[in-house]
Structures are given as structure tokens and as C-alpha cells.
Amino acid sequence: MSGLSKKQESLIKSLYTRHGRKKHNLCICEGLRCCYEVLNLNPQLVEIAVCSEDFDLSTLPAVASEINFIRVPQEKMKSFSSTVASQGVLVVAAKPEFSKSDDAPADPYIFVLDRVMDPGNFGTILRTAKSVGLTELWFTAGSVDAFNDKVIRSAMGAQFGMTLREFSDLDVLAEELRRFGYNRIFRTTPHEGESCFTAPDLFEKTAIIIGNEANGAAELDGSLSLTIPMPGNYESINAAQAATVILFEYVRRSEGGA
Amino acid sequence: MSGLSKKQESLIKSLYTRHGRKKHNLCICEGLRCCYEVLNLNPQLVEIAVCSEDFDLSTLPAVASEINFIRVPQEKMKSFSSTVASQGVLVVAAKPEFSKSDDAPADPYIFVLDRVMDPGNFGTILRTAKSVGLTELWFTAGSVDAFNDKVIRSAMGAQFGMTLREFSDLDVLAEELRRFGYNRIFRTTPHEGESCFTAPDLFEKTAIIIGNEANGAAELDGSLSLTIPMPGNYESINAAQAATVILFEYVRRSEGGA
CATH class of the missing domain: 3.30.1330.30 (Ribosomal protein L30/S12)
Known part of the structure; x- marks a missing residue:
């Protein structure tokens, strides 16, 4: 002592x-x-x-x-x-050592954060991704530091049980996705694109990007638009809520919910 | 000036x-x-x-x-x-004047918070409930003050466009639910009960209760258990994330998502 x-x-x-x-x-x-x-x-x-x-x-x-x-x-x-x-x-x-960049991810789809800046959002998304069984989270530089104390607290330490991969920007990240065979890349957008509830094969060797709180995800050549239907006609939901809807849509489809 | x-x-x-x-x-x-x-x-x-x-x-x-x-x-x-x-x-x-207690709610189901204490959670849930088109939120005393500045900020002012009803406890609240014909009342629980993705008629004259962050919802006679499947085998998700999953399951069912 x-x-x-x-x-x-x-x-x-x-x-x-x-x-x-x-x-x-x-x-x-x-x-x-x-x-x-x-x-x-x-x-x-x-x-x-x-x-x-x-x-x-x-x-x-x-x-x-x-x-x-x-x-x-x-x-x-x-x-x-x-x-x-x-x-x-x-x-x-x-900080945990992340898997080498040559290791292929094991997850059926890759969840991506593009410059999510709010520590509570980043941490909550990490925690929620872990709760649905994902083992990785990818993100771009310009996001909040994933090991910021507030992010760790919001994530309840999920950082210590997942692989995080950071990239300088979305283009570099997308190149890496495609190298591993994750070829269909969805950017979530507020009011256009396919509905996350009906898009076919949404979680089969795909990637889904949640963007910055104020500006959304950066433009990305060859990406598809994905949207969360919002009947309330309200501005938009919080980034962590959008992530949660999509992460649990994966659970629902896996469980065979009708 | x-x-x-x-x-x-x-x-x-x-x-x-x-x-x-x-x-x-x-x-x-x-x-x-x-x-x-x-x-x-x-x-x-x-x-x-x-x-x-x-x-x-x-x-x-x-x-x-x-x-x-x-x-x-x-x-x-x-x-x-x-x-x-x-x-x-x-x-x-x-503070907006809430509708008189004799007015029947117009929503197909009633979303209920039982002693949700975190301002960010309460506010985020309000904002999300508004985004899916609900017009009411019911809650019990012991919840954070719905007009706390942090709650208002997290809700982005949704308080000013919804009807909030407060009750002393869940028993009193449930009595009022039943008076208006909302007879099937679901309490969300971490690991038991029907799956929110498969429970039939989950949003037809029902009520769904999200409980306190640490202790869950209070016991309630005659209530049913509802759970959110979580394949990650992680402790649990945040109250606002749980609410989001359920609120958007309603959207999905309304949209006829497959």
C-alpha cells in the first residue's frame, strides 16, 4: 500500500x-x-x-x-x-493492439464512422456494435479520439474487446473495404436512398457508413445511399440512434423476425 | 435595444x-x-x-x-x-400546457419511461419518439425533469411539440392506460420475454415501458415482458438505444418492411 x-x-x-x-x-x-x-x-x-x-x-x-x-x-x-x-x-x-492491417475482418458487414465527433455518440455506437456481436469498427481521422475518457465511458470499455481500424479518409477506407471483398458500400443519408428496412442483402459483405453529426458522411465514388424512414417528418435523429436502428435491423434479419 | x-x-x-x-x-x-x-x-x-x-x-x-x-x-x-x-x-x-387528462391519446401505442434519470437519455428518447411520429410520451415521477435544460437540448425542443403526461408511479399510469383501452402493457427486460422483432400486434393499443437505467422498470401486475435480442452477449444497451430499437420497429412494421 x-x-x-x-x-x-x-x-x-x-x-x-x-x-x-x-x-x-x-x-x-x-x-x-x-x-x-x-x-x-x-x-x-x-x-x-x-x-x-x-x-x-x-x-x-x-x-x-x-x-x-x-x-x-x-x-x-x-x-x-x-x-x-x-x-x-x-x-x-x-491501448489494445489492433489486428494487423492484413488480417481479413470476420464480420459479415463493416460498420464505419466518418468523422463522428461527439464522444457520447462514438462511445454509444461502439457499445451498441459490440452488443449486436460485431467485432470491428472502422472510422476516419477527424473522428473524436476513440480512447478519450468520455468515449470509453460511453462505450463501457467496448474498445478493449473490439478491433478498431482508423483511416485518413473515406477513400482510403473504401479501398481497404474492397480489398477484403466488402464491395457494396452504403452511406446513410437523411432523405434519399433505399430504406434500411427493405434494402436486400444489406448485411452481406457490405459496409455501412454513419457520417458526421452536422454534415453527414463525405461523398464517396461508387457508394449507395441508405436511409432510415422517419414518418414524424422531423429534422433527423441523432447519429447514435441512426446507428442503433441499422445495427438492430441486422439482428432482426438474422433472427428471422417477420 | x-x-x-x-x-x-x-x-x-x-x-x-x-x-x-x-x-x-x-x-x-x-x-x-x-x-x-x-x-x-x-x-x-x-x-x-x-x-x-x-x-x-x-x-x-x-x-x-x-x-x-x-x-x-x-x-x-x-x-x-x-x-x-x-x-x-x-x-x-x-412550459406548454398539456392536453387535459380526459383527452384520449391519438397514438396507436403509448411509449412510457419509468424513472429514466439521465437527461441525455430522456431527451434523446423524446426526440426519437417525435421523429417516428408519436404525439405523446408518458412518464413516472422520479424521472429527470422533462424541462431541464439538458433534456431540452438533447430533445432538440421536442417537448414543445408533444404531449407529456406524468404519473406518480407505474400503477397509476397503467390504470390510465387501461381506461383509454391500451390494455396490453409491455415492460422491456434484458433477457426474458417476447422478442420485439416477432411479438404480434406489438403496436396495436399497447403500451411499452422503458425502465430506469440501473434498475429497469418497476414490477407491474398483468404486464408482459418484451426483450431486444442481443447476439453480442454484452451486458445491455443504453436506455435510449433500447427505446430507439423499439420505436423504429414500429416504423418498419408500418412501412411493410420484409
Whole structure:
């Protein structure tokens, strides 16, 4: 029980910035549910584990007993946390090594985010993609940092159990899709294109792109338009909601829902 | 151009608290898209309109020209805003008068939130419900205040174009549902019950309840269980994502998607 060193303390603080995460190749997972998932999915990535004096380690997976949790006063804990109510536990984790770019993806279709900027949207989409059984998420530079603490929290640590692939832009990403045989590429658009509920073979060696919150997905030669019917005639739905509709349409079709 | 009085200024600040909203029966709508929707849906509810000196009123609906926008320095604007980056416009609006409790709802099914506490979830669900054409949302006390500024922002002001009905608890709410002939009541649960993709007549004079983020919906006599299949074997999805799956399953069935 040596307490947290000054060096560890400033390392943790630096990981709340993009610069710090890049420099150290580490990130912060905060809160019970998020730490739970990281320990569950990939405990060997944990570099530093910190909890408040009264935190009950038995609420975490059993592997927690093999990790040296440094206990600190609650006030200290709160000084780190970006959430208003710190939940008394955080871990510093190495970013997972992604599969080599030559590994072919195993997923039937590839879900793609093009410059999704909101941490809550990006994280929620990751969590939801994992919940439907996808193993990968592809995205373009210009998206929010996938290892931002808010993204990790919204994703409940799904980052630690999925393969993420980042590309400089949609053209480069599309080239890679086609190399792996994902030839039909759909861009979601608000009011035109095929309905996601009736488009045939929507999830068979395809890719589906959700675009930036304000501007949608970038133009892409040879891509098809996909739309989510919206009878309320309302402006549009949130990017994470659009992603959810499409991800679960895949589940529905797989389950043979009528 | 009289500027903002001290009294107006302290009124605005008080509306960021639940107590203030209750006392004055007013609420705050912040940012361009949110103010746009309020002016679009219900401009007569606007009591005070404030924008920064350089804000371009032509980005709002034409009705904005009939409203006295008080221009204030950007610094003043920022001192109000709960968002990090104030978008230079906010309105104080009266809460809409909800339809009398004796009015029968027009919706084919009633969407219900039981103690959904997260402002982002509550607001996103409202926005999504509006986008699929529902005109009502029912909820229980213990939910977040539907006129909290964060809820309004997440909902993009959908509060001003829908009927909200609040009940002390699920039992009282269910009684009212049955009085109007909504007899089959579904509670969403993580791992049991009928699949939302195959349950017959799921949207015909029914009600569907989304529960509290941590504890789900309260027990309810005579209710049925409804579940969202999740092949990823992941803990669960976010409340707003669950709501989205179900709301769009209704759209899919209405569109005759196969």
C-alpha cells in the first residue's frame, strides 16, 4: 500500500488530454461499469489501478484480486475524475493492439464512422456494435479520439474487446473495404436512398457508413445511399440512434423476425 | 435595444435549477437547433429571447423577426450557458400546457419511461419518439425533469411539440392506460420475454415501458415482458438505444418492411 506517486498522479492527469494519451499510449477508464468491462475483456492491459479508500473490490471481476489497487482518499479520487460524481475507481490501461492491417475482418458487414465527433455518440455506437456481436469498427481521422475518457465511458470499455481500424479518409477506407471483398458500400443519408428496412442483402459483405453529426458522411465514388424512414417528418435523429436502428435491423434479419 | 434587466438575468439563472423552473413555470432552451425548433413548434411560448451581439437571426425561422431579441455581449451569453461552447442564442419559454387528462391519446401505442434519470437519455428518447411520429410520451415521477435544460437540448425542443403526461408511479399510469383501452402493457427486460422483432400486434393499443437505467422498470401486475435480442452477449444497451430499437420497429412494421 504505497500510495500514488507524484509521477503516477501527473501521468493520470495527462491522460485526460489527447496529447497525453498519444505520448504515453495509455488511456483512462473511469467508474465501476467501465473498469468492470476492462478487467473482464482485457485485464492484462491494466497499468495502474486506483480506487478510493472505501471502494469494494468485490464488485469487480475476480481478476481484480491479482491487481495492485492503490487506495487514495476520496478527495484525491475526485480531483482526477472528469465526471461530477466519481465512482471511486479508475484504471490506466494500455491501448489494445489492433489486428494487423492484413488480417481479413470476420464480420459479415463493416460498420464505419466518418468523422463522428461527439464522444457520447462514438462511445454509444461502439457499445451498441459490440452488443449486436460485431467485432470491428472502422472510422476516419477527424473522428473524436476513440480512447478519450468520455468515449470509453460511453462505450463501457467496448474498445478493449473490439478491433478498431482508423483511416485518413473515406477513400482510403473504401479501398481497404474492397480489398477484403466488402464491395457494396452504403452511406446513410437523411432523405434519399433505399430504406434500411427493405434494402436486400444489406448485411452481406457490405459496409455501412454513419457520417458526421452536422454534415453527414463525405461523398464517396461508387457508394449507395441508405436511409432510415422517419414518418414524424422531423429534422433527423441523432447519429447514435441512426446507428442503433441499422445495427438492430441486422439482428432482426438474422433472427428471422417477420 | 434596452439590454437585459437584472431581474431577467437572475430569472434566467434560476431556470437552470429544478426549483426555479417549478416556481416560474418556465424553462431554458439553448443553442441554435433547439431555439429553431421551439420557434418552429410553438413560438407563442417564448417569454424572453436573448442572443449575442453578432448572432445572425436569419438562421432562425421567420417568426424570429416578430420577437424582441435582446442582444448581449458574448461574455454575458457564456455566463448563462450550461454548455461549454455557447451557441449565441437562448430563449426562455413557458412550459406548454398539456392536453387535459380526459383527452384520449391519438397514438396507436403509448411509449412510457419509468424513472429514466439521465437527461441525455430522456431527451434523446423524446426526440426519437417525435421523429417516428408519436404525439405523446408518458412518464413516472422520479424521472429527470422533462424541462431541464439538458433534456431540452438533447430533445432538440421536442417537448414543445408533444404531449407529456406524468404519473406518480407505474400503477397509476397503467390504470390510465387501461381506461383509454391500451390494455396490453409491455415492460422491456434484458433477457426474458417476447422478442420485439416477432411479438404480434406489438403496436396495436399497447403500451411499452422503458425502465430506469440501473434498475429497469418497476414490477407491474398483468404486464408482459418484451426483450431486444442481443447476439453480442454484452451486458445491455443504453436506455435510449433500447427505446430507439423499439420505436423504429414500429416504423418498419408500418412501412411493410420484409
